[in-house]
Amino acid sequence: MKYLLYILPALFLLLSCEEEIKEDDSIVPLSEEEIITREYGYTLNDFNVVRDTIRKGDTFGGILNENGVNNSKIFEVATRFKDSFDVRRIVVGKPYVLLNSKDTLNTTQVFIYEKSKVDYAVIDFRDDVSVNLFQKPIKYVEREDSGIITNSLSVTMEENNLSPAMTERLANIYAWTVNFFKLQKGDRFKVVYTEKYIDDTIPAGIDKIKAAYFEHKGVPLYAFGYNNDSLHGFDFYDEKAENLRRAFLKAPVKFSRISSKYNLKRRIKYYGYKLRPHKGTDFAAPIGTPILATADGTVTESERRGGNGNYVKIKHNSTYDTQYLHMKSRNVRVGNYVRQGDVIGWIGMTGNTGGPHVCYRFWKNGKQVDPFQEDLPASKPLPTEFREDYYAKIEPLKTQLDCIKF
Known part of the structure; x- marks a missing residue:
């Protein structure tokens, strides 16, 4: 009986709530015209x-x-x-x-x-x-992703349902340290980034990459975005505060392939297997693909001549020069100062060429060399006065990267 005294009020309360809910269910919803x-x-x-x-x-x-x-x-x-x-x-x-x-x-x-x-x-x-x-109001959401290279970076992004923009972002960060034409199966990456959303639900693309990890040929490469009001611009550095940029890009064309390497012992069947050294590296790509200056410098030649076709030559300093052959058209003139990554022309088939490509030639102290065999100079590391602040900021990011599973 005593228990019934406790149960009855609760039962009454439950029935009352059900009655109230039934009354609420009878409310007529607003028409579309009445919704502001x-x-x-x-x-x-x-x-x-x-x-x-x-x-x-x-x-x-x-x-x-x-x-x-x-x-x-x-x-x-x-x-x-x-x-x-x-x-x-x-x-x-x-x-x-x-x-x-x-x-x-x-x-x-x-x-x-x-x-x-x-x-x-x-x-x-x-x-x-x-x-x-x-x-429109934008909401920024932090995300983590990772992947293992199975074919190319872009194919891996697609397999992991990642934006194609991520391919370009990572390629830009590691352009000076990773040869993306020679990625190996099993290379892998992790990334911490922010993504933009409109009205909380509509994806609006990647905002920025905060930190990345790329393992190429078993070598780990960390990258942390860093800026300070006293520095001139945002840049990426590794865990030792070394700048990831180098004086030269690995290639003058994004996402192409090497169709012919630098080879001083090359022999060609068409010419009776006579020795015909190839002192450049050919990057094959569709006609019209932008050709990029691989480093800052001044244009010393921009013309069309013989087997070179349309070409541009850039002097970077007292040691290094680069040349870009077989362009469809040129985008710079002699005397122009260009920055690394500027479009100086477009892939074509002018001069002696069997297909659309750019022949990239590289001079060191006046002698043509293979840039892939050179220990090219790096950009300056992060100045000492910023390092304490830098290490403090990247510590949680490095821990976060290390905890992401592939």
Whole structure:
């Protein structure tokens, strides 16, 4: 009996809760018209909303003319606001939104153009015309990933459901220390990075890589991103604060293959097996692929001549020069100063060549040498005064990398 006294109130309370839930279930949900929707800073319920994408043949003026905006306002946007929004540069495939008046005229009052997943322009035609550029709220989420090379870096990324952008990011970080044309099966990597999300759910790409680990031929290579207000720019260093950059990139073309190596003892059947030394390294790639300067320097030659075809030669310092042959076209002139990674031309088939490639030639003290056999100079390590701060910041990142499983 005593237990019943405790059970009955609880049972009554349970029944009361069930009754309340039943009453809540009977509430009629709001209609779509009654739900207030806000986007891009506007209450969409106040407009007739049209969503579309730029199609081939579309123009800014054409779209708005069709939706009742007069030519004077279109002209004002095209001239007065051309520095912030160039109406000639709307791109096919990009989405846009029209906020039209809720009357019989259905005239566009606001035009919203999404330049990217994050950036958008708002042109408001009500009263005085205004143009404003905005960014959608971005959330940054830290992620960890790893992989084991089975074929190429890009194939491995695909197998691990990683963004193709990750391939380029890692290739850029390790461009000076890893020859990505000679990755071995079993090479592996780990990475800690941040990814961008719009409205908490829409992926907007990789933000930045915080730390990475690449094991090539059994040799571990750590990379930690570091910047300090007193330093000139963000860079990657290893666990000993050595800069991962070298004075020269490993190759002048991204993600191509070596079709012919530097070989002073080369003999070719076509020429009767006579000795025909090859003093360059050929990188095969499709016509039009960008060719990059492998180091900072000054252009000393940029011309078309004989078997070289279109070519560029760069003097980097008193010791090193590089040359790039068989270009489709050149992007620099004699006297231009170029930075490492600048596009100096494009892959072609000019001069003596059997297929699209760039012949990369490398001089040391006036003599052509094989760059892959040279101990090329490294960039300067992190200055001593920053090392205490650097070591403190990378310690938890290194522990985090070491704990990631392949």
